[in-house]
Amino acid sequence: MIIKSADDKSASIAQLNTYIADTRVPPLVVRRITTERNNLSKGAANEGQAAFQLNFDFGKSNNYMLLHDLRFETQNGATQIDHLLINRFLDFYVLETKTYGNGVSINERGEFNTWINRQPVGIASPIEQNNHHVTALKLLLKELVMPERMGMRIRPTMKPYVLVAKASNIKRPAKENFNTDTVIKIDTFKTILDDENNNTGFFSNVGALAKVVSSQTIQDVALQLLARHTPIEPNYIGKFGLAPYLASPVTNSPTIAVEATDATAGGISANSAEAPVCPKCASAMVRREAKRGTNAGSAFWGCSNYPKCRSIIALA
Secondary structure, eight states: OEEEOOOOOHHHHHHHHHHHHOTTSOHHHHHHHHHHHHHHHHHHHHHHHHHHHHHHHHTTOTTEEEEEEEEEEETTEEEEEEEEEEETTOEEEEEEEEOOTTOEEEOTTOOEEEEETTEEEEEOOHHHHHHHHHHHHHHHHTTSOOOEETTEEOOOEEEEEEEEOTTOOEEOOOTTTOOOTTEEEGGGHHHHHHHHHHHHTTTTOHHHHHHOOOHHHHHHHHHHHHHTOOOOOOOHHHHTTOHHHHHSOOTTOOOOOOOOOSOSSSOBOTTOSSOOBOTTTOOBEEEEEOOSSTTTTOEEEEETTTTTOOOEEEBO
């Protein structure tokens, strides 16, 4: 059962595209924003692929509760879990998704590398990253109402996996040197889970039956987790220091064929060092020139939000 759907990243991507297209933003900053946009797009595509596969495999089963894109605040700070799957044994599958379009290699020390321009580049271990998620989730679960047996809380079992995009190539070390069984491709996760359940006997093992809870119980746990979800809106203006650039007037706005008037009370000197703020919508104003009418050839301040806002201020 799907308790929380995957987040839609399209609004954030559109916002970044707006800043990329804004001529007031310097090229160096644009390159940083473009990298952010590209990474967000790739991540959203991979997480969307994983969410689609997980929804298909588990979304209609009452034996599983599925939550996507969870963000929790704990005493150790914030943690972001890509996907969380809970079954009736209180197994918590903590799933981290990765793209690795150029492939990934893992050495015998558990170090991860990918390739950029055919050169190997070290990257953070998603296994360790997921272990941090598990630690944060354990802390959070201590604060929730959990099912009990004979007056004692049933202890959940954490099972972290790294889900890699289907098209990614994974180069692994020998298993005896470093076990990478938890790093798998997205489309194999259901098969691995089925094999695990078949080997243990999903409802036939006596020890497992002592731990199994109802669908309603795991739904209640999942809803408690959802209630602790704390989404945060990205502050790209602060992250990229855009405020000074966005406060400046647009210098390449087209000249608008309007007749300047003195409708706005008072005029502003043409020698003013700074453009005024629009009195109607608070946008920056841009120096323009009237092309026709009685004031043809005269300069005036026009709102940069034209044509949505047609406010003008005559130059004194």
